[in-house]
Amino acid sequence: MADEEVAEQGELAITRTGDRLRLAREAAGLSLADIATRTRITQRHLDAIEKSDFSGLPGRTYVTGFARAYARAVDLPEAEIGAAVRRELEEDEYVARPAYEAYEPTDPARLPTARLTWTLVIITALLASAYGVWRFLSVEPDEALIAAQNADADASEAPAADATSAQSATAGAAGTAQVAQDAPVVLTGLSEVWIGFDDATGKTENWRTLDPGEVYQVPPAYIEQFTLRTSIPQALKVTVGGRDVGAIGPADTLVKGVSLKPADLIARAEGSSGGAPAAPAPKR
Known part of the structure; x- marks a missing residue:
């Protein structure tokens, strides 16, 4: 017992x-x-x-x-x-949350003065503005937000792919001929950035965060099986064989379906590939 x-x-x-x-x-x-x-x-x-x-x-x-x-x-x-x-x-x-402390409004000794009231109003407004700016810049991935962004991105993928596929196939051949198929693909965080790796169905199987200055070499298996997604593309540097491929999407937007294969990344760097469609991230 x-x-x-x-x-x-x-x-x-x-x-x-x-x-x-x-x-x-x-x-x-x-x-x-x-x-x-x-x-x-x-x-x-x-x-x-x-x-x-x-x-x-x-x-x-x-x-x-x-x-x-x-x-x-x-x-x-x-x-x-x-x-x-x-x-x-x-x-x-x-x-x-701070505990609420009630007081008698009829007690003159406990009523705030007009000056104190205006001071509190101004401080509250400044704090609200600072919080709004922080939320806007943080661009934190939220499950509902990512789902909405994915739906918008999927809706825009078909016409963009049809319009650029023929040009990418022709123009990318010359620029990628000199790229080694096993060239290392390296991701470097310019600031704290969230990245994910999607499988062929678009499901994010793996994700991680990179701290500022942190370097992550993409495993060969990931290069073949997954594509890259991130919601802060300007905070991520992508290199292939030591060559910077440049921005992978507009700032503060969700980009997904970014091929990690060296030839595709070099084609992106040379402007021959339209890249993955991006869904604008709403201000938060």
Whole structure:
């Protein structure tokens, strides 16, 4: 009986999703480095998820996506883990809200002066403006936003592809003749940037973030099987065989379907390929 009570108390002590992920990893005999290799997520982000320290992660969508990827790596139900993380994020936001302290409006001693009132109004307006600017510049990928952007991009792909396919096939041949098929493809973060790799059906199988100055060489298997997507193309530098291919899309837009094959990237650099269509990211 005592052993059952101890086991029950141990289960109750595991109240955070990060604990479930950590215990599943340990039960599988895996290290954080093993999980990082499987998910392509940095160890510091994985450590933050295990500790439920979401303040160290870029945003809500990153937290949910990273947790789901972690769950897949340790054979936990990713939908259940994602829902649990979202609940914890909402709970943390609720606890962080300042408590409302009521006061008697009829008490003259506690009524704010006109000067104080105007000061508070001005401060509130400045904070709201600063927050709006931050949200606009952050361009954080949101699941609903990405779905809407993908729908817009899919709708515009067919006519763009038909109009440029013939020109790309002819003009790209001369520019790519000198490109080695095994030339290394390297991605470098100019600022913190989210990137994803889509399979042939358009599903994002792998994603990660690059810190400013971080360099990531795309594995050969990714070059053959996946295409690149990102929502902040101006924050990402793409080189093939040491050659900068230039911008892969307009600033602050979702670009997807970017071929990672050396010949296609060189053709893009020489202006012979129209590239993947981009869906404008709405201001946030």
